[in-house]
Amino acid sequence: MKKCSIDLNSDMGEGFGPWTIGDGVDAEIMPLISSANIATGFHAGDPNIMARTVQSAKEAGVGVGAHPGFRDLVGFGRRTITESPQALVNDIVFQLGALREFARLANVGVQHVKPHGALYMLAARDEDLSRCLIGTLQKIDPSLLLYCMESSVTYKVARELGQPVVREFYADRDYDASGSIVFTRRVGRLDPALVAAKVLRACMQGRVTTVEGDEIDIDFDSVCIHSDTPGALELVQATRDTLIRNDIRIAAPPPASPNSFRSA
Structure with a gap:
């Protein structure tokens, strides 16, 4: 069934001090998206960048x-660190707290949490980590949306525990037969028209082609395009324009009611 509205999200503020990641086009991408995943200092970002990015959003x-x-600043958060679920969740709480204070200074709320890179992928397959994370978020703020893949363990646990989630579709990543993205540390330049067509097909037909060449069903609430993918601005612009031309509105997910599981 065709989607009438979709969230468009991107990772923002992933520089450090004077250094930028990718094409350095956050300012140009921000007005084109509906949700910003702001780096919180451990894999990228710093206090000044967080403050500026929150204000920009x-x-x-x-x-x-x-x-x-x-x-993991050196590895941009793409290397797995072996730690207990509680220790990893404590790191997440620390980072969330930092961003919440900058958001409060800007008089805006924090809409969601989305783990980055290898941490996102670890939670996607690790039930203990997903349970610890979701249980902690529900104590902090039950209305916080958690971004994850529908094929993930995180999503399964969220359904069980009543955690509001936003299911993601990755425009600039490949999928395998399980419905999971193929994790990679380096992505080459992609054709904006092909990426936009892939997203449009997913929104219109709920289908995506896997790296094995199969067609699988996929459902989601948000489309992610990474700001560090080469040519990210062109990918976001082409995807946004294509969706709007096909009467699919770009909008942030609606607020979640505490203790209610939301699935669009």
């Missing part, structure tokens, strides 16, 4: 989300 009317990662 506010000015663009974009939903603010925390994007916590492994404590």
Whole structure:
């Protein structure tokens, strides 16, 4: 069934000090998306970048989300760190708290949490980590949306525990037969028209082609395009334009009621 509205999210603020990641086009991407996953200092980002990015999201009317990662600035959070679920969740809480204070200074709320990179993928397959994370978020703020893949263990646990989630579709990543993205540390330049067509087909038909060449069903509430993918601005612009031309509205997910599981 065709989607009438979809969230468009991107990872923002992933520089550090004077350094930027990707094409450095956050300012151009921000007005084109509806939700921003703001780096919270462990894999990228710093206090000044967080403050600026939150303000930029506010000015663009974009939903603010925390994007916590492994404590891995050197590896950009794409290397798995072996720790207990509780220790990893404590790191997430620390990062979420930092962003929430900058959001409070800007007089905006924090809409969601989306783990970054290898931490996202670890939670997707690790039930203990997913349970610890979801249980902790429900104590902090039961209305916080958690971004995850529908094929993930995180989503399964969320359904069980009543955690409001936003299911993601990755425009700039490949899928395997399980419905999971193929995790990669380096992505080449992609054709904006092909990426937009892939997203449009997923929104219209609920289908995607896997790296094995099969067709699988897929459902989601949000489309992610990483800001560090080469040519990210063109990918976001082409995808947004294509969706709007086909009468699919770009909008942040609606607020979740505490203790209610939301699935669009």
